Amino acid sequence: MKYKLCVVGIVLILASAGAVYAESAKTLRLATTTSVDNSGLLDFLLPEFKKDYPYDVTVTVVGSGKALRLGRSGAVDVVWVHSPASERKFVDEGFGVSHKTVMRNDFILAGPVDDPAQISSEKNIHDALKKIASAGTLFVSRGDDSGTNKKELSLWDAVGVDPVGEDWYLETGQGMGTSLKTAQQNKAYIMIDRATFVVRHDASYKIVLEDEGNLSNPYSVMAVNPTKQKAINFQAAINFIDWLDSPRGKLMIAAFKHDDEQLYFPAD
Numbered sequence: 184m185k186y187k188l189c190v191v192g193i194v195l196i197l198a199s200a201g202a203v204y205a206e207s208a209k210t211l212r213l214a215t216t217t218s219v220d221n222s223g224l225l226d227f228l229l230p231e232f233k234k235d236y237p238y239d240v241t242v243t244v245v246g247s248g249k250a251l252r253l254g255r256s257g258a259v260d261v262v263w264v265h266s267p268a269s270e271r272k273f274v275d276e277g278f279g280v281s282h283k284t285v286m287r288n289d290f291i292l293a294g295p296v297d298d299p300a301q302i303s304s305e306k307n308i309h310d311a312l313k314k315i316a317s318a319g320t321l322f323v324s325r326g327d328d329s330g331t332n333k334k335e336l337s338l339w340d341a342v343g344v345d346p347v348g349e350d351w352y353l354e355t356g357q358g359m360g361t362s363l364k365t366a367q368q369n370k371a372y373i374m375i376d377r378a379t380f381v382v383r384h385d386a387s388y389k390i391v392l393e394d395e396g397n398l399s400n401p402y403s404v405m406a407v408n409p410t411k412q413k414a415i416n417f418q419a420a421i422n423f424i425d426w427l428d429s430p431r432g433k434l435m436i437a438a439f440k441h442d443d444e445q446l447y448f449p450a451d
Contacts, residue, residue, distance in 0.1 A: 211238040211419040214250035215263040216330060217358030219402070222378035222446055227439045228432075235431070236422050246329025246358070254278055254405075257412030261420035263404040265376075266330035270403055278412075279405035281420075284450045285427045286436050287401040290334065292392040293363075293380055294372040302372065302391040309342050311392050316344045319351040321371035325362045326354025335374045338397070376400055378446035401450065 219225050220242070229240055243253060247264035251273050254262045262279070264270060273279040292311055294302060300320040305311045315322055316339075324346070325332045339346050346352040353371065355362045359379045366373035367388055377400075380390070404427055406420035426432045433449035440446065 208416060208419075209237075209239055211240045211261065211416060211423060212243070212259040213240055213261050213263065213423070214243045214245060214253045214259040216247050216250060216265055216402075217244055217360065218265070218331065218376045218379050219263060220244040221358065221360040222376075222382050223441070224378065224436075224439050224447060228427075228435055231431075231435050232423065232426055235426060236419070238419050238422075244358070246325070246327045246332065248328030248330075248333070251278075254407045255411075257407065257415060259407065260416045261404060261406050261423055263402065264330055265400055265402045266333050267401065267403070269330070269333065270405065274405065277410075278408055280408045281424050282403060282405040283424055283428050284401050284403045285424075285432070286447045286449050287399060288377050288447050289393070289395055289400050290331070290374050290398040291377050291380060291390045292372060292374055292394075293366070293384065293388055294391045295370045296387060296389050298389075298391050299370075300372070305392060306394075308338055308374075308392060308394040308397050312338060312344065313342050315351075315372055316342075316346065316349075319349075321351050321353060321369055322346065323362055323366035323369065323371045323373045324352060324354045325357065325359065327356050327358070329358075331359060331374065331376060334398075334400075338374075374398075378441075381444055381446060382441050402447075 247266035250262045250264050251269055253259045255278050274282050300315055300318050302311045324335055355365050359375060360383050363373060363375055363383055367385055404424050406417060406424060407415050409415040409417040436447050436449045
């Protein structure tokens, strides 16, 4: 009798483990940057993806730096970010595979419509930042190790300015939408991705500078390497990457608009 009970117990345990595995195989864990979410692109794309691949997609919205850390820890299956240098390191260290750039837009410099530092007269982002620093005009930074934050800091470094700790430099430690709201409340300048600005800015704010040559903003996606972390739904991650990079995925990215303005462009 004890033997029969033991066998029954083992069967139940195996059945339970199989059910857990089957359930996890249906789930795709995605970490993505706040701009993809704040702009509304994620809500636009995921229902279309789920028509072709019926996964339960769980989404963690964070800055690119934290998204990559989640990938390193095995907390997600796939990351979708916009921080090229950090992405290369992630792949070079063996944590990321099937790295593909799937779309791009650009960053812009936004500020109050009265443009107190007269940034609109400048031709490139470097001269604009030097002007802001020289005048001590309030500037809002995400300060959160995101792709946007890393790009912004690299631009300050390029003009020989270390803004961190200055009275005119306000770090929010928050995502793009929240940081834009803070900038608007304080009548400050901010570097922001175009999509989030178009969707979320109010009438008191405008684009004061565009610099396509220096402010390109590519977005890439990659799967977490299953040889580095266990319990990665690698097949789901690859399905998602291939879908974004497919003709259908590219068509959907291009179709996402706000007030008839296309916000993202599929990568070549």
